[in-house]
Amino acid sequence: xxxxxxxxxxxxxxxxxxxxxxxxxxxxxxxxxxxxxxxxxxxxxxxxxxxxxxxxxxxxxxxxxxxxxxxxxxxxxxxxxxxxxxxxxxxxxxxxxxxxxxxxxxxxxxxxxxxxxxxxxxxxxxxxxxxxxxxxxxxxxxxxxxxxxxxxxxxxxxxxxxxxxxxxxxxxxxxxxxxxxxxxxxxxxxxxxxxxxx
Numbered sequence: 001x002x003x004x005x006x007x008x009x010x011x012x013x014x015x016x017x018x019x020x021x022x023x024x025x026x027x028x029x030x031x032x033x034x035x036x037x038x039x040x041x042x043x044x045x046x047x048x049x050x051x052x053x054x055x056x057x058x059x060x061x062x063x064x065x066x067x068x069x070x071x072x073x074x075x076x077x078x079x080x081x082x083x084x085x086x087x088x089x090x091x092x093x094x095x096x097x098x099x100x101x102x103x104x105x106x107x108x109x110x111x112x113x114x115x116x117x118x119x120x121x122x123x124x125x126x127x128x129x130x131x132x133x134x135x136x137x138x139x140x141x142x143x144x145x146x147x148x149x150x151x152x153x154x155x156x157x158x159x160x161x162x163x164x165x166x167x168x169x170x171x172x173x174x175x176x177x178x179x180x181x182x183x184x185x186x187x188x189x190x191x192x193x194x195x196x197x198x
Contacts, residue, residue, distance in 0.1 A: 065150060084125045089130070090173045133161075
């Protein structure tokens with residue numbers, strides 16, 4: 001099957017979104033936690049978290065243009081500069097998926113989706129209590145993609161909390177996603193040596 005650009009452009013919106021969202025295959029999926037200046041906690045599911053470097057330790061995520069629909073996550077990050085990225089596990093999928101709904105900004109997805117929040121030390125943004133991996137970040141840069149106004153949010157890691165000391169153990173039963181709503185379970189196949197060409 002070959003699908004060309006002209007045909008894709010004629011697709012009904014949801015069909016086009018599903019295709020382009022899924023064509024790159026399985027991706028990691030996370031919950032991003034924020035808090036507004038008026039102390040309302042927000043939680044939203046994202047499948048675009050990417051590692052940008054380890055020194056300094058940077059992660060990014062992608063958000064659609066703010067003028068299209070409400071973006072509480074982006075607004076809160078811009079206001080407070082702090083946010084959290086939390087892993088999603090197979091026993092959390094249904095509740096985590098519910099955070100994709102468009103809740104009123106005065107309602108917290110933690111409460112509406114029955115997800116318990118946690119605070120760590122003095123970090124100002126809420127973490128997800130059930131997550132095995134919890135990452136606290138500070139906003140350092142936001143890039144607007146000129147072609148479609150998509151926002152790339154870049155944060156520096158301030159703290160990491162894991163359930164298990166063995167990092168790999170925290171990835172057991174971690175969920176991943178294809179498209180908008182097809183969830184999968186990670187499975188380790190093998191571990192290969194680092195390739196160094198002499």
